[in-house]
Amino acid sequence: MSALRPDLAAIAAHVAPGSRVLDIGCGDGALMAELESASGCDARGMELDGALVERCVSRGLSVVQGDANIDLANYPDKAFDYAILSQTLQTATRPDLILDELLRVGRRAFVSFPNFAHWRTRAALMFGGRMPVTRALPVSWYETQNIHHVTVEDFRDLARMKGAAIERAWFFSGEKQTGAPAANWRAEFAVFELSR
Amino acid sequence: MAVRVAIDMGGGLPQFAAPMNAAPLSKVYSIPHPLPLDSGQVLEGAEIAYETYGTLAPDASNAVLVCHALTGDQYLASPHPITGKPGWWERMVGPGKPIDTDRHFVICANVIGSCMGSSGPASLAPDGQPYAMRFPVITIRDMVRGLVALLDGLGIDKLHAVVGGSMGGMQALSLASNWPERAARVLVIASTARHSAQNIAFHEVGRQAIMADPAWAGGDYYAAEAKPDNGLAVARMAAHITYLSEAGLTEKFGRRLQDREAKGFGFDAEFQVESYLRYQGSGFTRRFDANSYLYITRAMDYYDIAEEHGGKLADAFCGTHARFCIVSFDTDWLYPTAESRHVVHALNAAGAKVSFVELSAPHGHDSFLLEHDQLDRVVKGFVE
Numbered sequence A: 001m002s003a004l005r006p007d008l009a010a011i012a013a014h015v016a017p018g019s020r021v022l023d024i025g026c027g028d029g030a031l032m033a034e035l036e037s038a039s040g041c042d043a044r045g046m047e048l049d050g051a052l053v054e055r056c057v058s059r060g061l062s063v064v065q066g067d068a069n070i071d072l073a074n075y076p077d078k079a080f081d082y083a084i085l086s087q088t089l090q091t092a093t094r095p096d097l098i099l100d101e102l103l104r105v106g107r108r109a110f111v112s113f114p115n116f117a118h119w120r121t122r123a124a125l126m127f128g129g130r131m132p133v134t135r136a137l138p139v140s141w142y143e144t145q146n147i148h149h150v151t152v153e154d155f156r157d158l159a160r161m162k163g164a165a166i167e168r169a170w171f172f173s174g175e176k177q178t179g180a181p182a183a184n185w186r187a188e189f190a191v192f193e194l195s196r
Numbered sequence B: 001m002a003v004r005v006a007i008d009m010g011g012g013l014p015q016f017a018a019p020m021n022a023a024p025l026s027k028v029y030s031i032p033h034p035l036p037l038d039s040g041q042v043l044e045g046a047e048i049a050y051e052t053y054g055t056l057a058p059d060a061s062n063a064v065l066v067c068h069a070l071t072g073d074q075y076l077a078s079p080h081p082i083t084g085k086p087g088w089w090e091r092m093v094g095p096g097k098p099i100d101t102d103r104h105f106v107i108c109a110n111v112i113g114s115c116m117g118s119s120g121p122a123s124l125a126p127d128g129q130p131y132a133m134r135f136p137v138i139t140i141r142d143m144v145r146g147l148v149a150l151l152d153g154l155g156i157d158k159l160h161a162v163v164g165g166s167m168g169g170m171q172a173l174s175l176a177s178n179w180p181e182r183a184a185r186v187l188v189i190a191s192t193a194r195h196s197a198q199n200i201a202f203h204e205v206g207r208q209a210i211m212a213d214p215a216w217a218g219g220d221y222y223a224a225e226a227k228p229d230n231g232l233a234v235a236r237m238a239a240h241i242t243y244l245s246e247a248g249l250t251e252k253f254g255r256r257l258q259d260r261e262a263k264g265f266g267f268d269a270e271f272q273v274e275s276y277l278r279y280q281g282s283g284f285t286r287r288f289d290a291n292s293y294l295y296i297t298r299a300m301d302y303y304d305i306a307e308e309h310g311g312k313l314a315d316a317f318c319g320t321h322a323r324f325c326i327v328s329f330d331t332d333w334l335y336p337t338a339e340s341r342h343v344v345h346a347l348n349a350a351g352a353k354v355s356f357v358e359l360s361a362p363h364g365h366d367s368f369l370l371e372h373d374q375l376d377r378v379v380k381g382f383v384e
Helices: A006-014 A030-039 A050-058 A068-074 A095-105 A119-128 A152-161 B140-154 B167-178 B197-211 B214-219 B229-243 B246-252 B272-285 B290-302 B313-317 B337-349 B364-369 B373-383
Strands: A020-024 A042-047 A062-065 A080-086 A106-114 A165-173 A176-178 A189-195 B027-030 B047-053 B063-067 B105-109 B161-165 B185-189 B323-329 B353-359
Touching: A006 A030, A006 A080, A006 A106, A006 A165, A006 A176, A006 A189, A020 A030, A020 A095, A030 A042, A042 A050, A042 A068, A042 B353, A050 A062, A050 B353, A050 B373, A068 A095, A068 B337, A080 A095, A095 A106, A095 A152, A095 A189, A152 A165, A152 A189, B027 B140, B047 B140, B063 B140, B063 B167, B105 B140, B140 B167, B140 B290, B161 B167, B161 B373, B167 B185, B167 B290, B167 B313, B185 B373, B197 B229, B197 B290, B214 B229, B214 B290, B229 B272, B229 B290, B229 B364, B246 B272, B313 B337, B323 B337, B323 B364, B323 B373, B337 B353, B353 B373
Parallel strands: A020 A042, A020 A080, A042 A062, A062 B353, A080 A106, B063 B105, B063 B161, B161 B185, B185 B323, B323 B353
Antiparallel strands: A106 A189, A165 A176, A165 A189, B027 B047, B047 B105
């Protein structure tokens, strides 16, 4: 568990044991492997990058090479107890539609993303006048995959608009968890648990 | 040109006019019951020639069935008795290989309709003459019926895995959909859940080439001096093009000429690619029966798993507990990635545990038979 990224560790700690889980944008399958071995979950994954899919499959995980913007449509309603979207929302063509799909295929959803309103990001824009390159957003604007930057408050608004209830939320600055108050300033990353 | 023909139904062993080495012939299983076929006909006394590698565990839990492609055979990881060439997937199957025969008992059987010892048009009918075109038209599911009968005979209730590329993948999917309790893992490489119009079209070219050869003689050529080798060779040449990619052909041959400096203004095999195709065609006739080619291509053309299950592919896999792994290649235009995705979407809809990856390879459909480290890792990780 210690090897997991903080947002993934928070998710892993709060998925009920034995659940059916879909990890969208599962990367090398670290969270799936943890959920299967530690929580006895039935974990499935979706990942766009073929090389990462190959790594997942060769470690025995069930991962489909696919595009969350398109391929979620084939899963039946409420096929999973949890649908997880970690650090992927801001790369989606239409994050709002992905969120709909997430809440359709999963009874609950976990979403994690870098908070664009973190004070470092604000400071970089305010004083530098350039698109921020920070610890949480390390890639320049012209080559980043993040095409829809989002803040904690933006996400809360989107959830409300979609009729999704925020069950729980966790906020992180680097490796450390930070409090909910002023999270829109203080959190580099946020994790939300939603239901509808 | 010497070609194996008559099959002695008593021993079930193919008689080769000119075996090129002394490799032992396969084991043969006589199916102890009549085999009902999709056509409504019944095949009596059917035989299945097969090879095995490794040792079956006492509880029979370590069996892996590998299904062969259209012109493949049971010589998966041992030398071919006619050509003397290594087994067709020796790089994948063996001690310490991705399908590890130190751990698994690997079975590969010649499909019904083929010509390497299993019952097919070259086999002798009850009247003592080769069946030829009297052999019933079979389907992929009929081939799998034969394989399931073999598993029964070997005392294997549930396979650790069923694995196949191309037509082998069709058999794996057919097994998974029609006998879902018989395999725990299903690995399908460079394959499809249905034959497309284009697939059928290419096969029809091949069949017409064979039937247009005067030596085909309505299929009754087994006792004749001449076999329909010319037609079969043309069929193979056309099919072979579909197994390769345009870029692969360009890289391998380009517009280079064969054994000459300048164009000859004639119709010899002047281009290297022509020479290569002719070589592929004529080599094929030494090891394959033209009527088997007709029957097996027809079986593939009839193949449509959704059709067998009321038209909805997801219904073919409803309630399955098997794990699936689907692999496609980006340059395979015979069974392109879209066909694999179609299968994956159906498996997702059915709630099946499925992996899917499109691998990059320059060689088109044939990539599944060639060196590919990523494929090795995927196969190893999935089958283990």
